[in-house]
Amino acid sequence: DIVMTQSPDSLAVSLGERATINCKSSQSVLYSSNDKNYLAWYQQKPGQPPKLIIYWASTRESGVPDRFSGSGSGTDFTLTISSLQAEDVAVYYCQQYYTTPFTFGPGTKVDIK
Amino acid sequence: EVQLVESGGGLLKPGGSLRLSCAASGFTFTNAWMSWVRQAPGKGLEWVGRIKSKIDGGTTDYAAPVKGRFTISRDDSKNTLYMQMNSLKTEDTAMYYCATDHGWFDPWGQGTLVTVSS
Numbered sequence: 179d180i181v182m183t184q185s186p187d188s189l190a191v192s193l194g195e196r197a198t199i200n201c202k203s204s205q206s207v208l209y210s211s212n213d214k215n216y217l218a219w220y221q222q223k224p225g226q227p228p229k230l231i232i233y234w235a236s237t238r239e240s241g242v243p244d245r246f247s248g249s250g251s252g253t254d255f256t257l258t259i260s261s262l263q264a265e266d267v268a269v270y271y272c273q274q275y276y277t278t279p280f281t282f283g284p285g286t287k288v289d290i291k
Numbered sequence: 292e293v294q295l296v297e298s299g300g301g302l303l304k305p306g307g308s309l310r311l312s313c314a315a316s317g318f319t320f321t322n323a324w325m326s327w328v329r330q331a332p333g334k335g336l337e338w339v340g341r342i343k344s345k346i347d348g349g350t351t352d353y354a355a356p357v358k359g360r361f362t363i364s365r366d367d368s369k370n371t372l373y374m375q376m377n378s379l380k381t382e383d384t385a386m387y388y389c390a391t392d393h394g395w396f397d398p399w400g401q402g403t404l405v406t407v408s409s
């Protein structure tokens with residue numbers, strides 16, 4: 179199975195400042211035949227289901243604010259919130275869909291400092 | 292509007308059985324691959340299993356902890372996804388979400404809570 183890790187476990191950022199979350203996979207999730215990274219990011223607020231924000235490692239889901247961006251390739255990925263807003267307080271998960279069993283990172287909790 | 296609504300959760304004892312349902316609307320369910328994802332209380336997300344569309348073979352895949360105990364099926368005439376859960380264990384206690392499976396999951400239902408306790 180592909181093991182996903184995330185860092186940090188939690189972070190507190192001032193409003194308007196940048197938040198950066200890292201995700202690492204135990205093996206590459208880059209499919210060479212199409213040059214796509216099979217990596218998604220989700221946001222989960224308390225009492226709600228997860229919400230997709232990024233897929234193909236860097237493609238923003240429709241309706242997601244452009245302060246959210248994804249980057250990286252192979253085994254190392256980053257989710258960046260360029261200017262943290264109060265409504266961004268949540269737990270963020272990465273997920274690989276390169277192969278089953280699909281696996282998630284343990285989550286990173288983002289709070290306001 | 293795309294909508295997924297899970298039902299069937301409840302409280303039961305170890306060794307028991309339960310069938311979850313996920314009613315889909317607002318999209319062509321027949322063509323969709325579907326997955327179940329669960330989340331134990333206060334914990335992270337765990338993929339449980341998926342079913343492909345019938346046109347893509349209708350085959351299923353399961354995570355190791357549930358393989359042989361859980362069975363995912365679909366009734367395209369009712370736009371409904373199911374998961375039969377047998378030989379339930381305390382560690383199966385979780386919120387169970389259905390989701391449209393593109394590899395990534397979107398959208399998700401609101402979830403149904405399954406509690407397994409003696």
